[in-house]
Amino acid sequence: MIEVWRRELARFSSTPRLWWLLVFMPLLVSLVLWLIFSMRVPQDLPVALVDFDQSAESRALQRAFSATPGIALVSIEPDMGRAAMAVRRGEVYAVLVIPADFSRQIVRGEQPRLQLYFNRQTSTAGNIVLRDVTTATVTAGIGIDLSLGVLPAVLVDPRPLFNPGLDFARFLALPLTVAVLHVLMVIVAIDLTGRELRERTAGHWLASAGGRAGVALFAKLLPYFVWFCIFGGAILWLMARSLSLDIQGSVFAWLLAWCLLVAACFGLGLLLVSLLANLRLATSVASVLVSPAFAYSGMTFPVAAMSGFAAFWSFVLPLGHFLHFQTGQLAMGMSLRAGLIHLACLAVFAGLPLLTMGRWQRLLSDARFWGRA
């Protein structure tokens, strides 16, 4: 083992690429993602207001809309063509129209109808605009009813659990950072082992491990595994802290799951290299498996709404298991019993290379597998 490490140290110090993959890329990517979401909650999204009424009542209504945190009203002249253009140009996310006889209808109890045209092509912004406009309309309506002596019968209070401020960044920045790191770890595992085959150094590597493929793999990857556990864990911990996540579950279980994800990514990478015996091909296949993994993870679009193949694939990939476990531990205080299934799936991935040990022995000793471009 010592011999493998001595050899690896020499290889590592002569490969600047590994410095980039192990140190700079993780820092750079997490910093960029953290910065993108640094505003946390989208606020003051521009909404065009077209007021055909221009009355005291319509201005009172405008104040109700302005009071909501998510939107900022942009008054434009009463011209629907102009308003539509502002939407198409992306200057506003929605157009809110107050009809011409708004105040008269209010006074007569004729139920004026506001028109909201909102851009559903941008989901996050569109949803926030819809939510705030709806809330402000209902609130303004209750105010009018109260002034007429009409009491509401049943009111509804939305209570967001685990995330009172509806902070999007927590549940995007952190999972996306994990998603990129998980791609990176699979790449590194493939690169470390596949390149030995490519550069025909596999024989030398095996010899340094006394001819045993298991020892060669374990000894070579162990320092990188430890590195990602500590360095990646530190990045995630710092990010969770900076997002002021009030940790509800067990920090220990979370970091343990992270180590399992590191092992799972290494396991997946090793499995691909052993099956394909080709650095480039293994990287290509890995990109198919891990690049779209976030879309399948259910962090944005719920797994409950996926069907057939997508639901199956979502369960098979390791990323989703870690992300659900992470959210469960950090935000929801999920019981360990409920999270056990996720840990088990990660462990299965970590154990995959054990199935191909015989093949590794052949790959590292048979020169026919070496040098494939």
Added chain:
Amino acid sequence: MSTGLRAFWQELTAVLQDKAVVVVMLGGSVFYALFYPLPYQLQVAQELPIGILDHDRSVMSRELTRRIDASESVNVVITVPDAPRLERMVRDGQLAGYVEIPARLHAQILRGEPARVAVYANAAYMVLYSETARAVSEAVLDFNAEIVEQRLLAGGRSPVLAENLPEPIALDRHELFNPDGGYANYIVPAVLVLIIQQTFLIGICMMQVGRARLPAGTAGLTVLTGRTLAYLLLQMTILLLYLVLVYRVFAFPSLGSTSLALLTLFPAFLSMILLGLALGTFFRTRETALQVMMLVSIPALFLAGFAWPAQVIPWPLDTLGWLIPSTAAIDAFIKTHHMGASLHEVRNSWLMSWVLAAGYGLAAWWLGRLSSEEIEGSLSPAASDQKR
């Protein structure tokens, strides 16, 4: 054959004969386009499991429960007066949320006192929260409106007033561009543009590895143009395949003009290709291009300013994001192809794509004329290591 035409033809045949490049660049762009939309096929979350914390257990509370359950978005799977148990189930991911009905719901309604129903939903998952909260709020508001209407009628108000007053201001919602608010309709078109960018950057960089330098002078420019057009032809073919096949298969709506979309993507595609031809000169081995591009996909998607509003991205980062061709490309494509914008209305993105194409074109020309040793020498060691 002229130099440019020969370069075009040679590049096209070289690409198509290179198995590795065909698999990643052409195979990849078709595969991802069919694979990526699969999770979102249902488009909207339906039948999310929720619980009812019914402290009242009256006719009224059962009626309200029935109303909530009738919503397409949620499905009442459990009704118990046990708050810790329901909260546990939400924590363990078995429920999307639960609705708390107060103990005196029936009594308060009979007395004319406003009753308050609370909806607790899992906001660690945004879609789960917003769908649950929206569905429950709508059901409760409808329930409220009916009760108030009956009270007003009983109080002797006219039927019209009784119908209008529970909701004195109505809100008509018109969903623009994405009629059913589908998740796939929103995210997939933008991702398709990103897929073309990423697969072609990888493929072009792979082709650039170990390539002989460009001929000096204007001949180099002609060769570069020929190669660029070869990739442009392939990109346009893939794009047409998307518009004809992928849009049909998944039934994505598009209210804009296809020809205008092609016109806006033309400079954007040029900028992607020329960026690839420039970047590719830094790579020493083929798989490195693949490795690097796999890492930048996710940040590039969120810098594009549609999934996360550009207004709330810190401006220096937003500005840097415009250096990535996909940012302007996605903006122009979504607006022209999905939102019916005219070329004039997307002129900023369109011009940006031309500027990028010109800048990356000059870079590709200049770098292409240097040998790999000269490129190494012209950069700090760290910078060249990054790309290797």
